[in-house]
Amino acid sequence: MHDLLLQIVSRYAEAVAPPEGVAHTPIPGLTVIRCAAPTGLDYAISRPLACLVLQGSKRVTQGTATFDFSAGDSLLITADVPTVSQITEASADTPYYSLVMDLDPALIAELMVEMKAEVATARLPVHVEPTDHEVADAALRLMRLLDRPTALPVLHAQFVRELHYWLLSGTHGAAIRQLGWPDSHAQRVTRAVALLRAEFSQPLPIERLAAVAGMSPSSFYEHFRAITSLSPLQFQKQLRLIEARRLMTAEGSSASGAAFAVGYESVQQFTREYRRLFGLPPGKDSERVRASA
Known part of the structure; x- marks a missing residue:
């Protein structure tokens, strides 16, 4: 088989x-x-x-x-x-x-x-x-x-x-x-994740995410972190950084262009958070990824 x-x-x-x-x-x-x-x-x-x-x-x-x-x-x-x-x-x-x-x-x-x-x-x-x-x-x-x-x-x-x-x-x-359980915490969090994926470049207050999930903000935060291992803000940040990396490595965007495209207002903050996740600053990391490809 x-x-x-x-x-x-x-x-x-x-x-x-x-x-x-x-x-x-x-x-x-x-x-x-x-x-x-x-x-x-x-x-x-x-x-x-x-x-x-x-x-x-x-x-x-x-x-x-x-x-x-x-x-x-x-x-x-x-x-x-x-x-x-x-x-x-x-x-x-x-x-x-x-x-x-x-x-x-x-x-x-x-x-x-x-x-x-x-x-x-x-x-x-x-x-x-x-x-x-x-x-x-x-x-x-x-x-x-x-x-x-x-x-x-x-x-x-x-x-x-x-x-x-x-x-x-x-x-x-x-x-x-x-x-498959329609009203499980996992399914409720999934509804909020769908919104985060669709609008990751926009500000998303936890109150809006909690409302989509049908929970109070405190309960939503607790269950979101238990299921995804991240806070809603950390989750959104990783979505932004992963998309910025794709823009630089696959489409040739500059670091500043990618940062603004995914919702960052500060290139310096973007660079710090990018290096923390991927281990290298944006320019060096994208060069390494393209060279290995």
């Missing part, structure tokens, strides 16, 4: 993956990752997802916890949390391959009702477990649809649903149930 899924994923990646190795498929939320060499550190605020590693190895750090995983393992992220990731094992002869599926909270909620599943005790937002056979089988049939363009629009939704079902009923099930 694993070898056949690897063959299909590698064939698809070789055909369509751009130089950076991220190939978005026609199936919403499904992405193929290919990398032919170990990478530097990648900073992101990850969305809820399941990542099935098929070849090579990767390391992900979230807060003080570090996870190393390789072929046959699945990484599950169940909240919008800051992560630092790095592909640690890959080469031109044996590239790193993984299949990433964004988790759909609405679909999880629907399945939980049908499965009569109870909400589990809250767990840490990042987990690594061996990939369940049923999950790999569902992923295989989903990837096979890419070779059947006439069947793809008719069948992909039910195959995505099946993949979510096996994730929910397998080893990762307890970890993702919070995503």
Whole structure:
């Protein structure tokens, strides 16, 4: 099963993956990752997802916890949390391959009702477990649809649903149930995170975020930090800095241009906070990233 899924994923990646190795498929939320060499550190605020590693190895750090995983393992992220990731094992002869599926909270909620599943005790937002056979089988049939363009629009939704079902009923099930509970603290915080992602360059008072989440400001702050490991202000700051880094490395923006584009009013403050997160001032860091690419 694993070898056949690897063959299909590698064939698809070789055909369509751009130089950076991220190939978005026609199936919403499904992405193929290919990398032919170990990478530097990648900073992101990850969305809820399941990542099935098929070849090579990767390391992900979230807060003080570090996870190393390789072929046959699945990484599950169940909240919008800051992560630092790095592909640690890959080469031109044996590239790193993984299949990433964004988790759909609405679909999880629907399945939980049908499965009569109870909400589990809250767990840490990042987990690594061996990939369940049923999950790999569902992923295989989903990837096979890419070779059947006439069947793809008719069948992909039910195959995505099946993949979510096996994730929910397998080893990762307890970890993702919070995503499907409509009035859970995780779902309320998710509504505020959506606003932060959409308007990160604008001032966002905590009172507005708390209102979106349907909580008092003090309760919202407590639950937001418990779920994401950051305060709302720190979360917004990381969104700004990550986008500024992308503007400089991918689009050639200057440090000052990127700073103002993401909402900073002071280049000096931007430089201080950028260096604190990425370890180098903006100019040197963007030069290093471009050179390594």
